[in-house]
Amino acid sequence: MTHAITYLDAIASSAEREVRSPDDYLPMQAVTHEIAFQSNGWGADRRQKIQELFDGLAPEWHTRGGEERLKPTVDALERGPLPTGGIAIEIGSGTGLQTPPLLEKFDFVVSVDLAAEMLALSPRRDRLELARADAAELPLSAGRADAIVCVNAFLFPMEYGRVLAPDGRIIFVSTSGDQTPIYMPPEDVVACLEAALGPIDATSSAYGWGTWTVVMRRTEW
Numbered sequence: 001m002t003h004a005i006t007y008l009d010a011i012a013s014s015a016e017r018e019v020r021s022p023d024d025y026l027p028m029q030a031v032t033h034e035i036a037f038q039s040n041g042w043g044a045d046r047r048q049k050i051q052e053l054f055d056g057l058a059p060e061w062h063t064r065g066g067e068e069r070l071k072p073t074v075d076a077l078e079r080g081p082l083p084t085g086g087i088a089i090e091i092g093s094g095t096g097l098q099t100p101p102l103l104e105k106f107d108f109v110v111s112v113d114l115a116a117e118m119l120a121l122s123p124r125r126d127r128l129e130l131a132r133a134d135a136a137e138l139p140l141s142a143g144r145a146d147a148i149v150c151v152n153a154f155l156f157p158m159e160y161g162r163v164l165a166p167d168g169r170i171i172f173v174s175t176s177g178d179q180t181p182i183y184m185p186p187e188d189v190v191a192c193l194e195a196a197l198g199p200i201d202a203t204s205s206a207y208g209w210g211t212w213t214v215v216m217r218r219t220e221w
Ligand SMILES: C[S@@+](CC[C@H](N)C(=O)[O-])C[C@H]1O[C@@H](n2cnc3c(N)ncnc32)[C@H](O)[C@@H]1O
Pocket: 050, 051, 054, 055, 064, 091, 092, 093, 094, 095, 096, 097, 098, 112, 113, 114, 115, 118, 133, 134, 135, 136, 151, 152, 153, 154, 182
């Protein structure tokens, strides 16, 4: 193992936990793992099914907003720790519920989503570009991203390794922790990214029910 994870103390929240049945999150967690670890985890059939699923969910996606759901993302950006400024790519941005803290942290944000119906409901904002694209094939040149932010969004390790700047960060947030459908534990997040990025260092913690992991390439001095 060449990665090191620093676990920071969790921050408690008084928010009640939503009651979820494992049937609601375990199947998508298995898909998340396959996409991250298997070279054949993502293909045309799966892409179409995922796109249809989220296009269908778009009209009610706003019900998943609110201050509490932003807190794990805000915490990751603060305690990651992450430098301020630069270009962030927000993967699977949905209807933009998680975009505001990114605009506070970075100079410019590109929010990418596969589902046109989600993007159609995303507010247009200054210093923000919305792009309909597959995160497995980002319309970006190599090394362009100072940060890649996945809030409840899949990891495509090879593609993120291609577009990430040498000193860039990958931020993986699951707003309902291990009951989030698109979730992986920090150990899996770093294991799949290490295969693409080489030796990495990571920081991980939790805010309320949400969990987060921030990863960067190890700098050898
Ligand atoms: C669970 S939602 C999260 C939305 C938003 N980040 C949030 O937390 O409110 C996952 C989003 O990822 C998008 N998505 C799934 N696969 C994708 C891919 N390969 N490329 C880009 N977006 C994708 C879906 O369309 C959906 O909008």
